[in-house]
Amino acid sequence: MGFDPRRWSAEPRPQQRVTSNVDALLQENEALRREVRQLRRQLESLRQRPEPSRQRWRWQEPAEPDPLVCAAQVERWGVALAEQKGWSVLRLAGLEQLIEQLNRSSFLPQLTLQQRLDHLVPGLGRDLFAAIPSPVNKRRCAVLAAFALYGVSAIEWLDDDPQRVVLELRQRQGQSRGGDRRTRSDQRHTDRQSKPGSSADPRGRDARTVAALQVLGLEWGASRQAIKQAHRRLVKQHHPDVGGAAEAFRRVNDAYQFLVA
Template sequence: MGFDPRHWSGGRPEQRVTSNVEALLAENDALRREVLRLNRELERLQRQRIRTQARSHRPWSEPSAQAPPRISSQQVRAWGHALAQQQGWTALRQRGLELLIEQLNRSGFPAHLSLEQRLDRLVPGLGTDLLAAVGAKPNKQTTAVLAAFALFGVRASEWLDEDPQRVVEQLRQRQEQSGSRRQGRRTRTDQRQTDRPENGHARDPRRAALKVLGLDANASLAEIKQAHRKLVKQHHPDLGGSAEAFRRVNEAYQSLV
């Protein structure tokens, strides 16, 4: 036998707690259903808020559909035309400029990023707008503009506006240096005897790379990474450092890791 609260009177049979327990139970069920409905509505609103936030916070590489382009095709054409009027322009070659862009990208950190991705990291949308303004088939002038951004980073627009002659000189020098390095490369089997140290021991590339980072031969991987981060910040061209020193530091680090 079960306990029926309707018949409980606390020891006094003449009193009853309630005669409407069924109504209370029905009301309790209605409240439970309302709580479940409100919880489902809350979950729906939370999912809607998360989707709204995801749409409003786009990745750094995704250009905004509303914002005007940071670089226009008219700007790129004007920069290219100004470069073509400078002394030393004829010494530049489109293929040499393309190879220079690849080399500067490899010397950056991390080395796997393209010029578009690297610029987008510095200023969201800059690289995307630049490549769109250049177009799918760059000529010598627009390739020189790309090479200027690869060399000077986000400050390239200032150099192109204020001193295009300096830009041509820098590109010509870097193109010549890049060409001489490619011509000077030989495999180990092609290496002449006169290129080897007199003691007969081959040059230790690890020791040379550690020397660039300012470390001794017993440096650990953690010390190598710490020294690389410090020197990258010190020599980054966008922070006023030397592009050549920045390249040497990255090449040394890549050879070590």
């Protein structure tokens, strides 16, 4: 079975019939014309219609993010602190001295309080100082001292336990009065050792890095993963919510932020 070319010429070819229906073609042509006219009318109506929808899709500048700390929060914190027991013992000059001492004893002593807070959480120090107008009274200075003491956790402490904040500031203020009695030459010698790039280690290692590693219980050369694990472990151990000391909690956080920076 198959095609035999020898039988091609012998077999008769069927005749092809070409039929044309002129009426059907004319009707189809008229229908297409009507459809084209309808589409043109729709297009013309769309062109004449006002375009308020285009205004909605114009590019708009992104809105400014909400500040991390606002003036209303600072005032509310100040009022809450002033209502706590022991508030009258605090003094504005003592709080200012406490802020300076806490900043100097941190792992980033070359930074101001605003710069240190911005280092911990970008924008925190900027928003905090923008929310505190001049002059800085006792209430506002106490809020700044809380941030110098607790760092990022100050927001939580000021909201949840202002009495603990006042007690902690009283204790720190008392220590700052008599705990920094050094001679001028001693201060210069110590400050000279703590400058960035200085090293008191005989092997040329940065003294602040060594101190930060010791706070986390690590040795020189610890990996980034080991630093993170030690930080998580010590935060759980020293968090004030579980009975830890606020100073130890702050030192752990400062050491971690210094090492990962």
